[in-house]
Amino acid sequence: MKSLQPSDPASIGGYPLLGRLGAGGMGQVFLSRTGSGRLLALKTIRDDLSSEPGFEERFAREIRNSDRVRSPWTVTVVDYSAPGQSPQWLATEYVPAPSLAEWVTAHGPLPRTALLSLAAELCAAVQAVHQAGLAHRDVKPGNVLLARDRPRLIDFGVARAADDSRHTRLGVSVGSPGFLAPDQAVGAVAAEPADVFSLAAVLVYAATGRGPFSRAGEQVPAATLLYRVVHEEPDLTGVPPELTPLLTACLAKDPAARPTAARLSGWLEERDGRTGRWSEECPGDLSGELTEAEQATRTLVDLAQHSTAAAAGPGPATQTTRSDVAPAESGRRRRLAWLLTTAGAAVAVVVAVVAAVHFGTQRSSAESASSAKERPSGSATAGKTPSASAQETQEPQQSQEPDAALKVVQATFELATGESVGTGARSLIMQEDGNLVVYDQDHKARWAAMTGGEGNSARFQADGNLVVYNSGGQPLWASRTNGHQGAVLVFQADGNVVIKFGDTVLWAAGTEG
Structure with missing residues (x-):
C-alpha cells in the first residue's frame, strides 16, 4: 500500500x-x-x-x-x-491475498499440483459467472487473487460497463492485451467463449511465468500482443503435457471451436484437477505468508x-x-x-x-522514521543504546510510580521477536511480523507502532526513549522521549501504557478503558 x-x-x-x-x-x-x-x-x-x-x-x-x-x-x-x-x-x-500476477512475478510459476487446483477453481469461477448469464470480459492474472480458501476472480462489473459501442467504434479493446480473446481484439462484443480463451491464457501464465503470446523476458507494445493474439498460434512451451491439449482447444481463434467452461471443468476433473483442494495444494510459501x-x-x-x-x-x-x-x-x-x-x-x-x-x-527505514516524526508524542529522536536485560518491579520507588500503577518497567530492557512485557490487563508484544503492539486482556490490539519486518526488536532505553529497530539496527519508530534519564514505562490501572519522568507523562499509548 x-x-x-x-x-x-x-x-x-x-x-x-x-x-x-x-x-x-x-x-x-x-x-x-x-x-x-x-x-x-x-x-x-x-x-x-x-x-x-x-x-x-x-x-x-x-x-x-x-x-x-x-x-x-x-x-x-x-x-x-x-x-x-x-x-x-x-x-x-x-481480499487479503496477492494477485496471481504479483505472486508469479515474485516466486515464479506454480508447481503442478497447485496449477491443477488453480485451473479447477478458476474454471468453476468462470462457470458460475456464465451460469448467471454474464461474461467477465477481463480475465487476467491481475484479476485473480490467491486467497487461502480458494482463488477469487474480481473486477468484472466495471469491465462490462465500459465495453460499449463507443469503444467498438474507436477500435479500443476492453481487456488486457495478451490475455483477451481475438474476438475482443477485433472489437466484437465479448461473450462466454472469450472468457474461456482468457482463462486458458491465465493458466499458461501460471504454468510458465509468461502469457501464451509473449516471449520470456520481453517487453512488447500492446499492439504487437494484439496482433499475435489475432494472427499467431500460442506458445505453450513449459505447460504440463496433460494440460496442453485442453489449453490448445481453449485458445482456438474461432469462438465456436472453444469448449464451454463446464466442458473444461470435466476435462480437468479427469486429470485430477478438482475444486476444494486449493488450501492444501497452494504453494507452501503462500500459506505461511497469509498466516503472518x-x-x-x-x-x-x-x-x-x-x-x-x-x-x-x-x-x-x-x-x-x-x-x-x-x-x-x-x-x-x-x-x-x-x-x-x-x-x-x-x-x-x-x-x-x-x-x-x-x-x-514495505516502507523503507527512512519512510518509517519520517512517519515517527509525525506522531503527536515527544519531540526527541531515537537514539540507540546497548542492549541489556529487563529490570522490572511490582513495587518501584514511590517517586516513579503513581498509586494507580499496576506495573513499572525500568530501563534498560529489550523485547526480541515474540517477547512481551506487561500485566493481565495490558501487554506490550514485539510480534513476529515486526509490529510493536499493546493488547488488552481479550488479546485485542489497542495500540500499534505500525512497523513491520523480519527480525525487528523493541528497546526501552536508559535515556527514556522507547524505540523499534529493524534487524540492521536502524530505528523504525520511536516515542521520542529521549533525554530523560530515569524515565519508566508504566502499565496503569486505567489500562493506559505511558512513559513517565517523575510525575510528568512523556508519552501515552492511549489505551485507557
Whole structure:
C-alpha cells in the first residue's frame, strides 16, 4: 500500500481513504473502511469513462448484475456511487491475498499440483459467472487473487460497463492485451467463449511465468500482443503435457471451436484437477505468508475499532446498527443490507487489509522514521543504546510510580521477536511480523507502532526513549522521549501504557478503558 497523494480526496462517498492500493485500466483503487472499521477496496472510475453518455446507467446495471453471481469465487459488492456523483466508484470486500500476477512475478510459476487446483477453481469461477448469464470480459492474472480458501476472480462489473459501442467504434479493446480473446481484439462484443480463451491464457501464465503470446523476458507494445493474439498460434512451451491439449482447444481463434467452461471443468476433473483442494495444494510459501498477514490484519481492525470508540468519547454502550457500518445513503443501505448482515461477508471484510499490510510495498527505514516524526508524542529522536536485560518491579520507588500503577518497567530492557512485557490487563508484544503492539486482556490490539519486518526488536532505553529497530539496527519508530534519564514505562490501572519522568507523562499509548 502506498500513501495518499496530496491531490487525493480525504474520502469518497462518505468512506475515508486510508491509502492507495494501485491503479488499473479503469481507475484508481484505494483502501477504505466502513464506520465500524471493516476494510474495503474502493475503486474510482476514470473521468473519461464515467463522462461518456449512458455510462452511469450501464455501471449501475452491471453492479446489480454482479450481485446475481453470489459465487464463492467472487468478491461481494458493498456499495457504489449514487446517480450524478463524481467520481463514480465501487466499494467491495478487500481480499487479503496477492494477485496471481504479483505472486508469479515474485516466486515464479506454480508447481503442478497447485496449477491443477488453480485451473479447477478458476474454471468453476468462470462457470458460475456464465451460469448467471454474464461474461467477465477481463480475465487476467491481475484479476485473480490467491486467497487461502480458494482463488477469487474480481473486477468484472466495471469491465462490462465500459465495453460499449463507443469503444467498438474507436477500435479500443476492453481487456488486457495478451490475455483477451481475438474476438475482443477485433472489437466484437465479448461473450462466454472469450472468457474461456482468457482463462486458458491465465493458466499458461501460471504454468510458465509468461502469457501464451509473449516471449520470456520481453517487453512488447500492446499492439504487437494484439496482433499475435489475432494472427499467431500460442506458445505453450513449459505447460504440463496433460494440460496442453485442453489449453490448445481453449485458445482456438474461432469462438465456436472453444469448449464451454463446464466442458473444461470435466476435462480437468479427469486429470485430477478438482475444486476444494486449493488450501492444501497452494504453494507452501503462500500459506505461511497469509498466516503472518492475518495477524497484522487483526491488529489493524482492532485499532480501527478502538480509534472509532475513542473519537466518540465516553458514553453508554450502544448496539451497532447498519448506520454504523456504512456511511452511504439509506436507500443504498437497504439495497445492500443483506451483505453486511451475513457472517461470511463480515469475516471476509475483516481480513481484507492483509494485502495492504503484507503484500504491498514495505516502507523503507527512512519512510518509517519520517512517519515517527509525525506522531503527536515527544519531540526527541531515537537514539540507540546497548542492549541489556529487563529490570522490572511490582513495587518501584514511590517517586516513579503513581498509586494507580499496576506495573513499572525500568530501563534498560529489550523485547526480541515474540517477547512481551506487561500485566493481565495490558501487554506490550514485539510480534513476529515486526509490529510493536499493546493488547488488552481479550488479546485485542489497542495500540500499534505500525512497523513491520523480519527480525525487528523493541528497546526501552536508559535515556527514556522507547524505540523499534529493524534487524540492521536502524530505528523504525520511536516515542521520542529521549533525554530523560530515569524515565519508566508504566502499565496503569486505567489500562493506559505511558512513559513517565517523575510525575510528568512523556508519552501515552492511549489505551485507557
